Amino acid sequence: MAEAILEVRGLRKAFGALAATDGVDLDLREGETHAIIGPNGAGKTTLIGQLAGNIRPDAGQVRFSGEDVTRLSAPQRARRGFARSFQITSVYRDFTALDNVALAVQAHAGHSFRFWRPAREERALRDPARAVLDEVGLGARADVLAANLAHGEQRQLEVAMALATRPRLLLLDEPVAGMGLEESQRMVQFLAGLKGRRSIILVEHDMDAVFTLADRISVLVYGRIIASGTPEEVRANPEVRRAYLGEDA
Amino acid sequence: MRARTLVLAACVLLLAAAPLVAGALGQMYYVELLRRVMIFGIAAASLNLILGYGGLVSFGHAAYLGVGGYAVGILAFYGVNNGWLQWAVAILASALVALAIGAISVRTRGIYFIMITLAFTQMLYYLGISVEEYGGDDGLRIKVKSQFSGLIDLNDPVAYYYLVFALLLGVLYLVHRLVNSRFGLLLRAAKSNEARSRAIGFSPYPYQLAAFVISGALCGLAGALYANHTSFITPEYMHWTRSGEIMFMVILGGMGTAAGPALGAFALLIVEDLLAGWTQHWQVILGPLLVLCVLFFKRGLAGLLPGGGKDG
Numbered sequence: 001m002a003e004a005i006l007e008v009r010g011l012r013k014a015f016g017a018l019a020a021t022d023g024v025d026l027d028l029r030e031g032e033t034h035a036i037i038g039p040n041g042a043g044k045t046t047l048i049g050q051l052a053g054n055i056r057p058d059a060g061q062v063r064f065s066g067e068d069v070t071r072l073s074a075p076q077r078a079r080r081g082f083a084r085s086f087q088i089t090s091v092y093r094d095f096t097a098l099d100n101v102a103l104a105v106q107a108h109a110g111h112s113f114r115f116w117r118p119a120r121e122e123r124a125l126r127d128p129a130r131a132v133l134d135e136v137g138l139g140a141r142a143d144v145l146a147a148n149l150a151h152g153e154q155r156q157l158e159v160a161m162a163l164a165t166r167p168r169l170l171l172l173d174e175p176v177a178g179m180g181l182e183e184s185q186r187m188v189q190f191l192a193g194l195k196g197r198r199s200i201i202l203v204e205h206d207m208d209a210v211f212t213l214a215d216r217i218s219v220l221v222y223g224r225i226i227a228s229g230t231p232e233e234v235r236a237n238p239e240v241r242r243a244y245l246g247e248d249a
Numbered sequence: 250m251r252a253r254t255l256v257l258a259a260c261v262l263l264l265a266a267a268p269l270v271a272g273a274l275g276q277m278y279y280v281e282l283l284r285r286v287m288i289f290g291i292a293a294a295s296l297n298l299i300l301g302y303g304g305l306v307s308f309g310h311a312a313y314l315g316v317g318g319y320a321v322g323i324l325a326f327y328g329v330n331n332g333w334l335q336w337a338v339a340i341l342a343s344a345l346v347a348l349a350i351g352a353i354s355v356r357t358r359g360i361y362f363i364m365i366t367l368a369f370t371q372m373l374y375y376l377g378i379s380v381e382e383y384g385g386d387d388g389l390r391i392k393v394k395s396q397f398s399g400l401i402d403l404n405d406p407v408a409y410y411y412l413v414f415a416l417l418l419g420v421l422y423l424v425h426r427l428v429n430s431r432f433g434l435l436l437r438a439a440k441s442n443e444a445r446s447r448a449i450g451f452s453p454y455p456y457q458l459a460a461f462v463i464s465g466a467l468c469g470l471a472g473a474l475y476a477n478h479t480s481f482i483t484p485e486y487m488h489w490t491r492s493g494e495i496m497f498m499v500i501l502g503g504m505g506t507a508a509g510p511a512l513g514a515f516a517l518l519i520v521e522d523l524l525a526g527w528t529q530h531w532q533v534i535l536g537p538l539l540v541l542c543v544l545f546f547k548r549g550l551a552g553l554l555p556g557g558g559k560d561g
Contacts, residue, residue: 052448078450090448092441103438107449112431112456119431165449 003065005030005199006051006169011060013046013223020046021057022223028169033191033200035214037207039243043223044203045087048173051201052084053077064169079108081168085158085175087203093147097138097157100146101129104164129164136160136190152183159190170200176209188212211235219243253556257508264414268407277406281478284410286518287417288474293498293510294420295467300496301505302428303460304440305355308363309370310495312350313343313465315377315487317472322482323383325391332395332403336473343469344462346373351461355454370487377484388483395477403477413474417511420467425507427463436460437505501542503549512550 008026012019020043028034038044049055051062053074062070069077092100102125106112109125119125133139136156141149146157155175162170175191176184188209194200195213204210210217211231218228219240227237234240264283271279292314299305320339329335354365383389394403403409427433439446439453446453476482485491494517502513520538524531546552 054444054447073452074447075450075452078448084448086444086448090442090445092438092445094441095438099434103434103446104449106431106434107446107451112435112451113459114431115433116426116430118426118429119434120429122431125431161445161449 003030005065007063009061011050012058013050014058019223024225028199028201030199031196032215033195033202033213035202035204035210035217036220037210037217038220042220044220045173048171048203052082052171083162083165083167084171085162085173087173089154089158091146091154091157096143096145097133098129098142100157101132101160101164102126104161105129108165132160132164152179170198172200172202174204176206253554256554268410280406280410282522284413284478286515287413288471288478289498289518290417290511290514291420292468292471292495293514294424295464296495297499297510298424299460299464300499303436303457305457306363307366309366309492310468311487311491312370312373313347313468314472315373316343316346317469318476318482318486321395321473321476322389322391325393330393330396332397335395339473340466340469344466347462347465351458355457355461367489370492374484374487377487388481391476391480421507501549503551506551509549509551516550
């Protein structure tokens, strides 16, 4: 069995009386796709926020390849190899698609106190960015402003930005949310192509996507993981069926 | 893009020819007026770096105009007239003040940022009023303008005009290079989407602070120029209405455009001058005019040029 790249132990976060994360333990092995599912309000996005470093947990620990990163900020974690996509699309809307990805490359190319040379002419930034855009299928849209991309294309762009940082851990918060059927199939196909090569935490509502992509699934309800296992195990779990899958399993 | 370049080139040529025309017509007043416009163009260009490209709404940019001006004035007061030294001190002192103000304010956002920058500038304003040694409220006359080892005589209005003209072009070019460098792209990216920036792994703070300091330093240069322009410094340099005026030039000209601040300074000060020559209640007319401009030219005057409001 491969080493766990991400270990979460006893993670807790309360907003007032509401325990959004209530003692979560979670493991992600190198190269594995671990999906987190759960009904609305289960605390999935809060959990991703704590993994990415945007939200500070009240208690518990997050370890990334052996290192305790619980107290590190989002940029510090990003520089260690975390990359995330947001539930609500988050790109640089007034930059072109290529600019967006090139900025992600730049963020991982040392400091940016370089004041004179036009960054848009630097091949060291543009070439890798172009390659990633081609990889996600946005190559032809490189020079379009992100704001003018279709919704599905913006989601693809987010994934491209995450990949451009050469991440060791991908945190994907509902990557196919709001996509049309065809778009979402293409995205799932693309993510399936990453399987085994990337370590991925996937939060997703779309059950087709989850059961296609996940090696393991954890079910989060009211901030607690009530079940965890292979897709078959989770699908067969009576508690899960009652709490969540009920209607569509 | 072609047409836009032509229009801007024509503006540059007109500015270059202005002293000759004004001289021929015996209207030297306009040389002084345009020189003032261009000095404020530099101040506005410096603010544009952090406001237009960085999204940092500094409501205290007059502070650096004041610090730059007082650096020249106070050195002259003690008989130090060496321009190289005076202007270097003006730029460095402004950079240091910007570093201090920025170190605190850049950590904050929105209304807090506006209020902190305003508060610091008001502190400097009242400091200027309270220090009797340098004229306090009445200001301080500069008897001898900055001396540049005989290279250029600032008492010659046309020579000084061309110096300011060259510096304006230099500052506009500098800002243009800055905002298209790696540094500038990160600065603009942080403005565009800070959460995304943090997620891809960069902390905006050091870059925004650096931009704040560069911006302050450039405005300090404008302060040194303005002190020599008026041969007089007063705390009024740092009054909050002055900060508002510079901010308005940027917004009117087009935030985040290379030529916008200069256009804004030109439009605001020339219209102000025309109206003031016509009626003493010129502010009653200028106010609504500015409101209309903001409402109808969303991307500022630069947005009216061929090619629209977006340039690097």
